[in-house]
Amino acid sequence: MGLLALLRKLKSSQERELRILLLGLDNAGKTTLLKSLASEDISHITPTQGFNIKTVQSSGFRLNVWDIGGQRKIRPYWKNYYENTDVLIYVIDCADQKRFEETSVELSELLDEEKLAGVPLLVYANKQDLLGAATANEIAEGLKLEHISDRKWQIQPCSATQSEGVKEGMEWVLSNMNQKKSSKK
Template sequence: MQALLCYPILFTLFAFNVILLQGLLSILRNLRQSPEQQAHLLLLGLDNSGKTTLLKQLASEDISHIVPTQGFNIKCVQTSGFKLNVWDIGGQRSVRPFWRHYLDNIDVLIYVIDCSDRTRFQETISGQLKGLLEEDKLATVPLLIFANKQDLTTAISASELVESLNLHTVRDRMWQVQACSALTAEGLQVNTAHTFCKRCKRCLDKYFHVTEINKSFFER
């Protein structure tokens, strides 16, 4: 009798796993198979959000002269044996339509928000970020949001940003919001992205293990 009761539960779990399996295994394959533990990160955000400054801080480079990204920058950041390959794509309105060309084989999506400019929140909330989360190529891809420019008195906090973005309704992926200032480097350590990637990997490893168990149950 107990076995019969467990069957619908396992079937529901298996059905849910099948829906997410393709995207998750793609991410998992990238994070598991590389002997040097590397991840491919896509860095996006509106123009003037501080993406390039943030990336230079992560790479321990000079930030005294920052030029707005017109196309894209690529940085390889290494920490504790973990390699982060980061693509920084320009955020100007004329460049945003081309974002979708960089969505393949991404392990983590990083989105930078200028928390001091409330006039552009709607542009992010109902426009760019919402559209990205609906992209098929980014389905289940973990999301790391940097709540930037916390050094300015007009900036909203990370918790306020979570509420503004309604992130509590996002249930199809892992997400994290990190308060930071790309200018002062406060709250901005390369270990932030590194730790998030490792956290994603641990969760995906557990998911992969559970999925294999459920698959073996139905393959008997």
């Protein structure tokens, strides 16, 4: 079942537009994840030098996913994309343990941003298919996710290249958006 089928399953009476911000360090797998969500070919992916935007429409939902490059020189520009974000998706390369501290600092700074206050957080613990990859539980402990109390959050183990765990993460996102919509009625 692809993303479109998921969205159809969670249909709503009126179309809802969601702005999703997809961030993480360079080479974490953000673009691969985005292409996997859109059921696109992932065999030729190059590093994102700026940003990619994908819009997926289905009955009840219009997802605008902003995939922003994660290179060190691009990260200061992330702040230009925070406004009106409905969901923050943060992708971590679980096989690149040398960069865990760096990714932890970046995520911590994102969570302190006023414009992202209260925005639900989905962390994709990516590259679970690689030898030596840290588990989602190890990542959650290292990032101290259990201390987050100002927003809903979820960590989802995945392999974007294998399309494993990607759908489950989006189900969490859409479920939270449905709950948020229900509570506003």
